Amino acid sequence: MPVVDRGDVRIWWEAEGEGEPILLIMGLGYSSDMWWRLLPELTRSYRTIRFDNRGVGRTGVPAGPYPLTTMADDALAVLDAAGEASAHVLGVSMGGFIAQEVALRAPERLRSLILGCTATGGAEMVPAEPAAMEMAAARASLPPEEAAEVAIPFVYAKGTPRSVIDEDFAVRMQVPTTPEGYANQLRGVQAWTGGAARLRAIAVPTLILQGNEDRLVNPANAPVLAAAIEGAQMEVLEGASHIFFSDQPAASAKAITSFLETQSAPR
Numbered sequence: 001m002p003v004v005d006r007g008d009v010r011i012w013w014e015a016e017g018e019g020e021p022i023l024l025i026m027g028l029g030y031s032s033d034m035w036w037r038l039l040p041e042l043t044r045s046y047r048t049i050r051f052d053n054r055g056v057g058r059t060g061v062p063a064g065p066y067p068l069t070t071m072a073d074d075a076l077a078v079l080d081a082a083g084e085a086s087a088h089v090l091g092v093s094m095g096g097f098i099a100q101e102v103a104l105r106a107p108e109r110l111r112s113l114i115l116g117c118t119a120t121g122g123a124e125m126v127p128a129e130p131a132a133m134e135m136a137a138a139r140a141s142l143p144p145e146e147a148a149e150v151a152i153p154f155v156y157a158k159g160t161p162r163s164v165i166d167e168d169f170a171v172r173m174q175v176p177t178t179p180e181g182y183a184n185q186l187r188g189v190q191a192w193t194g195g196a197a198r199l200r201a202i203a204v205p206t207l208i209l210q211g212n213e214d215r216l217v218n219p220a221n222a223p224v225l226a227a228a229i230e231g232a233q234m235e236v237l238e239g240a241s242h243i244f245f246s247d248q249p250a251a252s253a254k255a256i257t258s259f260l261e262t263q264s265a266p267r
Contacts, residue, residue, distance in 0.1 A: 001058070004051075004081045006074060012058035013051035013078045017043030020111065021084045022260070024050040025075055025102075027093030027117075028189060029139070029147070029182040031057030033171050038245050041253040046260065049087065051078045053095075055181030064184025068094075068192045072101035079109060088260060092116035093217060093242065094189050103202050112263045113202065113229075114256060116209040117242050119221035120228055121194015126220040128154075136216070140183040144176035145169075154215040155242035168246055196228035206232040207259040211240030211247060233259065 003010040014032075015021075022042060026032050032050035042048045052059040054066050054074060075098060079087055088111045091099025096118025103110050119125045127133070132154045139147040148169055156165055206229045210222035219236070226234040235255050240247040 002081065004074070004077045006054075006077060009054050009060045009062040011051055011054065011074050011078060013049065013081065015047055015049045015082050017046055017048045019046045020260075021047045021049055021082065021087035023075065023079055023087045023089045024048065025089065025091035025095035025098050026050070026053060027095045028136075028185050029056065029177045030172065031175055031177065033057065033174065034168065036171055037249045038253055038256070041257055045257070046088070047084075049078065049082045049084070051075070053098075053185065055184050056177045057175050061178060061181045061184070064180075065187030065191060066184050067188050068097050068101055069105070071098045071188065072105055075102050076106055076109065085109070086111050088112045088114070088263065090114040090116070090256065091118065093118055094185065097121060097189065097192055097194065100194070100199065100202075103204070104198060107201070107203065110204045112204050112260065113206040114209065114259065115206065115225060117211060117214055117217045117244060118225065119194075119217055120196040120199060120225050121192050122196060124196040124224050124228070125194065126218040126224065128216055128218050132216050136186065140179055140186055142179065144173060144178070147177075147179075147182065148172060151216075157211065157213045157239055157241040157247040159239055160241075160247045164246055168243070196224065199225075199228040200230065202229045205263055207255070208232055208234040209237065209244065209252070209255055210234070211237045211242060211244040213239065213241040213247075214244075216242040
């Protein structure tokens with residue numbers, strides 16, 4: 001089992017497929033298993049590197065909180081362990097925050113950047129509705145099954161069948177996230193300052209993806225984020241919420257792979 005020893009925690013990671021490398025960074029409270037719907041599309045053409053952030057999955061739960069800069073360094077350590085000097089980087093939700101930190105801390109490591117259901121942070125970030133913020137905070141004290149259930153109205157589109165949601169739950173509950181791991185990640189998110197102005201430094205091709213029904217990250221954040229990164233493309237996925245790759249798997253995969261296909265060959 002490949003792991004990266006970061007001193008206070010051993011980060012689990014895995015690489016599948018062949019081709020240009022793409023590093024996947026998952027969101028708050030989810031292990032990298034939640035990439036399961038996208039993996040078949042990505043591994044067909046890319047060396048797809050995923051890992052469990054500190055606090056979730058097969059990675060340990062060290063003492064928190066987890067600053068997002070530390071989690072960005074975890075991601076870069078995984079890229080080192082995978083033997084890749086650079087990669088395309090895809091981050092969703094909290095993983096999008098982490099991906100921004102990766103891009104700013106080590107710009108030479110990115111070939112392109114995809115930011116899904118995320119925001120700039122800072123004063124420019126458009127807040128979610130109060131009920132969504134209350135839900136996110138309450139999950140820190142709930143057992144895994146209840147925490148997953150209360151989030152449904154905020155992270156899945158209204159038209160997504162319950163059978164699809166249950167498929168995701170079955171994957172997630174194989175290695176459930178503990179309340180402690182979730183809380184430590186959440187505290188890192190809450191302490192993150194972010195800010196749009198610094199994103200002017202990002203110079204790689206960038207795609208912003210956003211579901212139009214997202215109740216956890218306000219869809220109004222997508223144009224703010226796109227405007228902050230010079231030349232960024234933006235695509236809104238209709239009939240998709242926060243977990244857009246489950247709500248609209250075909251459209252999500254097409255948006256991601258079409259963008260990647262337009263990028264340059266390996267350096």
